[in-house]
Amino acid sequence: MGTRLIAQGLEIATDDxxxxxxxxxxxxxxxxxLDIAAGADVLVTNTFGANRAxxxxxxxxxxxxEINRRAVSMARAEAGPGRFVLGSIGPAAADSAGSYRDQAKILIDAGVDGLLLETHTAARAVVGLAEIGRGPIPLLVGLFRLESLAEWSSLVESGADVVGWNCISPSSCRTFAEAARGLIDRPLLxxxxxxxxxxxxxxxxxxxMAVPGLLRLGVRLxxxxxxxxxxxxAAMRSALDTNRELW
Ligand SMILES: [Zn+2]
Structure with missing residues (x-):
């Protein structure tokens, strides 16, 4: 969402x-x-940096x-019935104790279907998961680097329901999912x-082109x-629809 708003004129130096x-x-x-029209089943809220700190x-x-509440209500309205809304939480929340807990509570109270801690290291995600605690909705973690088996295990032990990667290339996603195959007892993202x-x-x-390989490796989001x-x-929607036997 951030890069798309920058493309619409957002000045990142003076605005967020x-x-x-x-x-x-x-x-x-x-x-x-536009994403729903392109075939998305899930929208992610515009809340990556929307923590108090x-x-x-x-x-x-x-x-x-107010910012988190508005973000959820807009995503929910645009998603419409039968689709999902995930609350985005960026890693900056780790800079201030209680930020993860506070933002998660606002997003959950506003009605998200799950929380997505994205662009995280495993260490930061563990801090976030500990603050948020095991609540009423799924917790998803997106890492921007491979991390080790021990770190994946600590994420699962900390309550991650889904583990995977974001903000890297499609081919790196594939390489990392290959490395994780059979080692993480969770759906991959x-x-x-x-x-x-x-x-x-x-x-x-x-x-x-990356979609069939990712599906074969256990990626489900x-x-x-x-x-x-x-x-x-739209390209991923089409690839998913033509590879239905893989999911
Ligand atoms: Zn990114």
Whole structure:
């Protein structure tokens, strides 16, 4: 969501994607709408940095409650019946004790179907899971690097219901899922980036081509991270539909 709002004019140096839940709600809704039209089953809320500690950099920490609530209500409205809403929690929450717990509570009270701790290291995710605790909804963790078997185990012991990777290339998702095969007793998640930090782009076609291999390796939640668009969603939807025997 952040990169898509930047493409719509968000100035990341002076603004934060989360503020657009208040200042540009129609743009956030339209982005969700494009993903649903492209065939998404799940929307992720525009709340990656919407914890009090991160928003305090702009002296707007007190607005975190309203920002998270609005984000959930917009995603829920655009998802419509029969689809799911995951609450996004970024790693900046780890910078302040209680931030994970506070943001998770707001998102859960607002009605998300699950929480997605994304772009995390295993160590940070363990901190987050401990603060959030085992609650009424599933907890999903997206890592941006491979991590070790011991670290995956600590995530599962800490309450992760789904473990996987986000913000890396489709081919790295595949390599990591291969390494994890049979070692994590949980469904896997893959949410690759449409563009690498070095500027190399990963096309919708490369997303679609990765889908069958990911499904064979136990990946059951598939999406797009930074730099991906509704074109990537549509490509994955099509690949999923033509590989139904794999899931
Ligand atoms: Zn990303």
């Amino acid at each position: 994607p989360a503020f657009w839940n208040l200042s540009r709600p129609e743009t956030v809704c339209e982005t969700h709408r 991160w928003l305090s950099r702009f002296d707007r920490g007190e607005e975190s409650v 893959a949410k690759p980036s449409g563009a690498d930090p070095n500027g190399r782009s990963n096309s919708p076609r490369s997303f679609a 598939i999406g797009g991270c930074c730099g991906s668009t509704e074109a990537h969603v």
